[in-house]
Amino acid sequence: MSGRSFAAAVRDRVPLLRWSVLRFLLGGPTFVRTGQVGDGRERAARDFVLAHSPAGDPDSALAAFDDFARNHSLLVNIGDEKGLILDAALRKTTPKLLLELGGYCGYSAIRTARLLDADARLISVEMNPDNAEIARTLLAHAGLADRVSVVVGTIGDGGETLKRLATAHGFAPGTLDFLFIDHDKSAYLPDLKTILDQGWLHPGSIVVADNVGIPGAPGYRRYMHDSEGTIWHTTEHHTHTEYQSLLEDLVLESEYLP
Numbered sequence: 001m002s003g004r005s006f007a008a009a010v011r012d013r014v015p016l017l018r019w020s021v022l023r024f025l026l027g028g029p030t031f032v033r034t035g036q037v038g039d040g041r042e043r044a045a046r047d048f049v050l051a052h053s054p055a056g057d058p059d060s061a062l063a064a065f066d067d068f069a070r071n072h073s074l075l076v077n078i079g080d081e082k083g084l085i086l087d088a089a090l091r092k093t094t095p096k097l098l099l100e101l102g103g104y105c106g107y108s109a110i111r112t113a114r115l116l117d118a119d120a121r122l123i124s125v126e127m128n129p130d131n132a133e134i135a136r137t138l139l140a141h142a143g144l145a146d147r148v149s150v151v152v153g154t155i156g157d158g159g160e161t162l163k164r165l166a167t168a169h170g171f172a173p174g175t176l177d178f179l180f181i182d183h184d185k186s187a188y189l190p191d192l193k194t195i196l197d198q199g200w201l202h203p204g205s206i207v208v209a210d211n212v213g214i215p216g217a218p219g220y221r222r223y224m225h226d227s228e229g230t231i232w233h234t235t236e237h238h239t240h241t242e243y244q245s246l247l248e249d250l251v252l253e254s255e256y257l258p
């Protein structure tokens, strides 16, 4: 094993040896409040992906993102390991209208949009305008701008974003085929219930939720467990937190039944 790959293997097993991981943990409260770590890594990631992947190649953009997050500065993308779970869920259906809660720098939006039919649309709702702009830049770089709209807002902002989704993006009862939840962990369940109240989901709609293990969304997990076989059918994917193999995480994939 070369010196570089040995160092990478150690970082993978002992993530706390990485300064960027420690810096992320120190910036935890800032990240929860603002959606950015506070050391400029999100803009640095944008510049890295632009410099290290050719235009119009989503897989190269994802590889550059993964390289940056693993070897330079940790990013809270769904990442390459859990991303395969998202890919598989998307490949089981042919979703036409998709909603993502928590876009960050656009990694999961690129991952999702590259698998969609040309007439499908993903709307990514992101609270931080700077993240939204980074995501738009990288989606355009990957050649996917026509399939994805990044909307700045939150589902819990008093109806403004819900209204925008309905009027500008065609959300109506029974139209939403696929929902990816990856934002504020305390908002997973309330936002899902708000979306249920809108009636946007239909029998067979799929909801994938990241980080149900770490940082954790225990109320969401309990709700899915309690409604198993009646409202939802859920598969729990046991996996690892992004970009290391020490800490375990859970991704929940739920099919809407009624």
Ligand SMILES: C[S@@+](CC[C@H](N)C(=O)[O-])C[C@H]1O[C@@H](n2cnc3c(N)ncnc32)[C@H](O)[C@@H]1O
Residues within 6 Å of the ligand: 034, 035, 036, 076, 077, 078, 079, 101, 102, 103, 104, 105, 106, 107, 108, 109, 125, 126, 127, 128, 131, 153, 154, 155, 156, 182, 183, 184, 187
């Ligand atoms: C874990 S990151 C998302 C990672 C992204 N899905 C990916 O895999 O590339 C969480 C993102 O959610 C955003 N966020 C936090 N609370 C939010 C909310 N209530 N609505 C929308 N976005 C939110 C943050 O600004 C941050 O960009």
